[in-house]
Amino acid sequence: MNPIRYERRRYTTGQTPIEKLERLSQALGGPTISIKRDDQLGLTVGGNKTRKLEYLVADALKQGADTLITCGAVQSNHCRLTLAAAVRDGLKCQLVLTEPATGYEPQASGNHLLFHLLGAEKIEVIPADGDMQPVMEKLAQELASEGRKAYLIPVGGSNEIGTLGYMACAEEIEQQAWETGTPYDYVVTASGSAGTQAGLVAGFLARHSSTQVIGVNVSRDRTTQEAKVLDLLRSTAEMIGLQSEIGAELISCEDRYVGPGYAIPTEEMVEAVKLVAQTEGILLDPVYTGKAMAGLIGMIREGRFAKEDHVLFLHTGGSPALYTVPELFIPKES
Incomplete structure (x- = not known):
């Protein structure tokens, strides 16, 4: 089984x-x-991402991760909830966000406000058509060089x-x-x-x-x-x-x-x-x-x-x- x-x-x-x-x-x-x-x-x-994160974070903890890294749009519900799960379980969290067509607004409300309120360790903003996966992998490598261990979560979990x-x-x-x-x-x-x-x-x-x-x-x-x-x-x-x-x-x-x-x-x-x-x-x-x-x-x-x-x-x-x-x-x- x-x-x-x-x-x-x-x-x-x-x-x-x-x-x-x-x-x-x-x-x-x-x-x-x-x-x-x-x-x-x-x-x-x-x-809905909370249900997915119950299993993803369990796997991250099982693997000994200390940091969650995920990605999404500037108003991503998934990024907000991943960050909240990290807070709940005493982990750090880094986010890779894609810039909207209207341009990135650092003072944006909604989920973007909550990213800062919940204490994201790092927020990396890339162009709308950028590939988020290699950026997440780069962040994970940087953490590894510091003796830390990241767990990567895909878009939407x-x-x-x-x-x-x-x-x-x-x-x-x-x-x-x-x-x-x-x-x-x-x-x-x-x-x-x-x-x-x-x-x-x-x-x-x-x-x-x-x-x-x-x-x-x-x-x-x-x-x-x-x-x-x-x-x-x-x-x-x-x-x-x-x-x-x-x-x-x-x-x-x-x-x-x-x-x-x-x-x-x-x-x-x-x-x-x-x-x-x-x-x-x-x-x-x-x-x-x-x-x-x-x-x-x-x-x-x-x-x-x-x-x-x-x-x-x-x-x-x-x-x-x-x-x-x-x-x-x-x-x-x-």
């Missing part, structure tokens, strides 16, 4: 809640919609070890469905670095569940994203010895709500964020959950789901990004 699924830190007490979105379901006139509140996971401000976090989440969803007598026909989630979607699919496979996972892309076309998720699903299944047929039919990604590109706002995203806030009092974010909810709303409006279906929307967090784009949500004075 491979023990890796049991080697885990615990940053959250208990399960994250599942709430029925009755007013949103009524407004859309479609299936029954519920929401899995992974925005309430442990670590600073919550979010999405490798085989990080993906175990969403295998565990699928098992948690199944347990909650059993407890409430409400099985979910579909789980809808934002799909970016692929670990969340691949982990959910693997977890439902391991439980022999018929729940279907639909990813709403935040950065890539359907073909590219589905291949990325499938590759990670297969390598994760191989690592843990999951005895199931892993075919392309298990992966479903929707790419019509990406818009012009990653983190670039769309009208559908703005509508979705406002609708959920004003029907349910829940904050989504403009990069991931806003576009994922836009995808869910669009699929409901086009009749993708039956009226009797139960759809679970996975809230992957990210609300600090809202405060970086107030112009999208505050009405302009006439």
Whole structure:
């Protein structure tokens, strides 16, 4: 038996809640919609990367690392949570960030503010089209020359070890469905670095569940994203010895709500964020959950789901990004 699924830190007490979105379901006139509140996971401000980090940091500590190095965009939720996990476990953390198209603003709010508040040891900013991996490796080499040991975590924490976090989440969803007598026909989630979607699919496979996972892309076309998720699903299944047929039919990604590109706002995203806030009092974010909810709303409006279906929307967090784009949500004075 491979023990890796049991080697885990615990940053959250208990399960994250599942709430029925009755007013949103009524407004859309479609299936029954519920929401899995992974925005309430442990670590600073919550979010889906916490689940991945429970396994990644456990592996880092097992290897004797004293510093976590990771990468992402200037407003990366993953970087914020990796830094928070390092603080929790007494480790140092260094970040490699890509400069946004609008240019790097050293005084930026949102997650960038939290990087400084949480005490990142070093922040390296590179061009938007730069390769982050060699920069992380260079930082690791510099630490090694000082007698320190770094542990590198990829974008979004999405490798085989990080993906175990969403295998565990699928098992948690199944347990909650059993407890409430409400099985979910579909789980809808934002799909970016692929670990969340691949982990959910693997977890439902391991439980022999018929729940279907639909990813709403935040950065890539359907073909590219589905291949990325499938590759990670297969390598994760191989690592843990999951005895199931892993075919392309298990992966479903929707790419019509990406818009012009990653983190670039769309009208559908703005509508979705406002609708959920004003029907349910829940904050989504403009990069991931806003576009994922836009995808869910669009699929409901086009009749993708039956009226009797139960759809679970996975809230992957990210609300600090809202405060970086107030112009999208505050009405302009006439």
